[in-house]
């Protein structure tokens with residue numbers, strides 16, 4: 001089977017930890033409400049760090065853990081939705097920072113499914129380009145930049161952080177499924193700033209009316225619709241990836257899901273008929289860090305010894321788009 005090996009991982013989480021009690025000082029909420037509805041007690045928030053800096057720090061650790069130099073990386077895929085720039089890409093900025101001058105570099109936008117999409121793209125580049133040895137996937141998010149801290153139904157969910165993985169080709173187990181449903185784009189979005197210029201005569205952009213009328217530059221979500229989608233998307237993506245290789249889902253050692261809400265993860269586990277103790281969960285201390293959430297959980301599970309070489313993993317996510325995806329691979 002043509003697969004990948006994850007040869008190194010790294011993560012960077014800002015030192016500033018914002019607790020539920022801290023949030024209760026700025027919006028009408030409580031630790032009890034947030035923890036019981038989401039499983040979150042605190043989240044890290046960038047306090048001076050740029051998105052690219054968090055990504056570069058995670059990437060440097062991933063290179064060290066892989067035992068390679070930046071110059072050996074042939075491709076960098078960055079999966080952020082909170083880039084510091086419209087252009088250049090985060091991948092290019094990080095390429096310079098980590099001395100990866102031989103790498104092609106681009107950003108990929110799949111929101112919270114980004115790491116799954118990015119890793120799957122890495123596998124496909126490795127499969128088709130024999131010259132390529134190492135791909136670096138970086139997921140770095142500064143959701144505090146697009147979070148409305150006056151909206152208690154969303155600001156409690158999100159945190160900042162970054163993680164990265166170095167992958168190379170291998171004969172290990174591999175299957176993936178990636179999908180999207182653009183009809184649900186209206187349920188979870190953050191608009192760009194409206195730009196005024198001397199030639200604009202229309203008072204309103206088409207995006208300010210119709211299905212995207214809600215929301216400002218901050219993240220808008222219809223929590224109930226996203227919840228409904230998520231509870232179906234996680235099991236559906238995992239099952240589709242397993243079906244492609246006729247794998248019994250019970251043979252997976254660890255599910256590493258997108259950390260959006262503990263109740264979404266529990267519903268997915270129930271739907272799959274898999275016990276919760278097979279799910280890697282770190283939402284309590286991190287909240288939802290979008291595309292960084294799966295690789296932060298993966299990195300923490302590897303460094304704590306929870307995930308070991310030879311374990312069969314299912315990385316599974318969902319997010320804005322709406323997107324969903326799963327990768328089954330052996331660590």
Ligand code: COA
Pocket residue numbers: 028029030033034037038112152153154156157188221223224226227230260261288318319320
């Ligand atoms: N503190 C206290 N009360 C809150 C609150 C908060 N932080 N946020 C909302 N409430 C209130 C609501 O105003 C509502 O009050 P009302 O009944 O008087 O109108 C009540 O709590 C219930 O709100 P509801 O929206 O039904 O709560 P919920 O159980 O659906 O949980 C979410 C809300 C956002 C936690 C949940 O819908 C969710 O997790 N959705 C998915 C979001 C997600 O994952 N987004 C990212 C995807 S990548």
